[in-house]
Amino acid sequence: METSSTSDADPKTPAPKLISSTYRRPSSSRTIYGDRFIPSRSSSNFDLFNLPSSNANASPDESHSAYTYLLKSALFGPECVGGINGFQPSTPEKSAYGGRFGSRSSDGNFLQISPPNCNIFKYKTETRKSLHSLLPFEFDDQLPGGVSHSPVKAPRKVPRSPYKVLDAPALQDDFYLNLVDWSSPNVLAVGLGNCVYLWHASSSKVVKLCDLGIDDSVCSVGWAQRGTQLAVGTSNGKLQLWDASQCKRIRTMEGHRLRVGAIAWSSSMLSSGSRDKSILQRDIRAQGDYVSKLNGHKSEVCGLKWSYDNRELASGGNDNRLFVWNQHSTQPLLKYCEHTAAVKAIAWSPHLHGLLASGGGTADRCIRFWNTTTNSHLNCVDTGSQVCNLVWSKNVNELVSTHGYSQNQIIVWRYPTMSKLATLTGHTYRVLYLAISPDGQTIVTGAGDETLRFWNVFPSPKSQNTQSEIGASSLGRSQIR
CATH class of the missing domain: 2.130.10.10 (YVTN repeat-like/Quinoprotein amine dehydrogenase)
Structure with a gap:
């Protein structure tokens, strides 16, 4: 008889702590950085990167917007981000990170980035494989020895009568x-x-x-x-x-x-x-x-x-x-x-x-x-x-x-x-x-x-x-x- 078991988390176990690392500016005379830099969503300092703004007289908010645009553009492609406060690339190009809207994952599925103004960490998985394909033996139904990225084909017709x-x-x-x-x-x-x-x-x-x-x-x-x-x-x-x-x-x-x-x-x-x-x-x-x-x-x-x-x-x-x-x-x-x-x-x-x-x-x-x-x-x-x-x-x-x-x-x-x-x-x-x-x-x-x-x-x-x-x-x- 086959049995299955599940293990539930102990309710008494303390919740894991999330540890973040940010830079600190203790005084105006000297800037001290930590061992690694993780920019803050709310107040990344554009000047730290020595990147010019699109406007020489730009305010800090405008510099932050320009930096945000460049960061998202590098990650997801300029056409997925759109202009920010008038900051636009001169020639829109496809992203180097998987084409216009995303890339193919290791199992052959497409991971698509959501449209602008959505949570950037959301993605959509499109698959034609069943649960059985997650077994240790996983490959395309029709091609022995490899995974196929081709679209689903119509079922092959098998003659119903002996010849x-x-x-x-x-x-x-x-x-x-x-x-x-x-x-x-x-x-x-x-x-x-x-x-x-x-x-x-x-x-x-x-x-x-x-x-x-x-x-x-x-x-x-x-x-x-x-x-x-x-x-x-x-x-x-x-x-x-x-x-x-x-x-x-x-x-x-x-x-x-x-x-x-x-x-x-x-x-x-x-x-x-x-x-x-x-x-x-x-x-x-x-x-x-x-x-x-x-x-x-x-x-x-x-x-x-x-x-x-x-x-x-x-x-x-x-x-x-x-x-x-x-x-x-x-x-x-x-x-x-x-x-x-x-x-x-x-x-x-x-x-x-x-x-x-x-x-x-x-x-x-x-x-x-x-x-x-x-x-x-x-x-x-x-x-x-x-x-x-x-x-x-x-x-x-x-x-x-x-x-x-x-x-x-x-x-x-x-x-x-x-x-x-x-x-x-x-x-x-x-x-x-x-x-x-x-x-x-x-x-x-x-x-x-x-x-x-x-x-x-x-x-x-x-x-x-x-x-x-x-x-x-x-x-x-x-x-x-």
């Missing part, structure tokens, strides 16, 4: 499995029953990679970060490594006692999570089945993701826990227990180091954000439905979530405001599977309704204002096998 639908017979309706993944060479791997199929996005060609036989079934698939190596987790607790370009099995690794439902790659390191509650770290260059075993979860491991810098591994389990490990730990370094249902949905931000998103199951329904660098909980959003998957856009600071009970929807969010850009519907079962294309524009979703649906949701890397229409001409319904 392609594929039949996927025997695609299992099981929350704890991960049966869809998209490779960097643009090939989609799908586990259907006891077989793995490859769909080549460039040609729409379908290839059957493997058949595990009637005594086994596919529980997870995961592409290496680069190349054509595909890991296949099985219901018998084994992990097979395949060369997809040659449709050839390279090796089979053991170590788990029960099904392998989660896979995550980190360069040559391959992590696998199992129903036996353990995570195995495997170096595919070594001869052994695994190099270390991670213990911590009290139930099935159903979510695994390495951070983009390959330094941190996040794991989620049916024990409602989210753990963070490093490359050398065998016990979790960070433990997050706020979720109240299974944690399958995990996504690291590609834009900010240490920013992690996680989603909970039916009894939780929340997406939570974490700063693993400071070990802090940043935000929580109740989505209203079971959170099955999360993926972050590489092109803009947005993310997609897929959901199960009870709405079976797909939501595109803008971070950090977490405003909804689009809600996509069409699946009639829980949207249990999600993958993103290598160019970062398209997502594919899979559900127990035995369909795969392709959606254009993100802009291209080069132009964030033009929605990709790749594949839009190939509307229709085909079968993956």
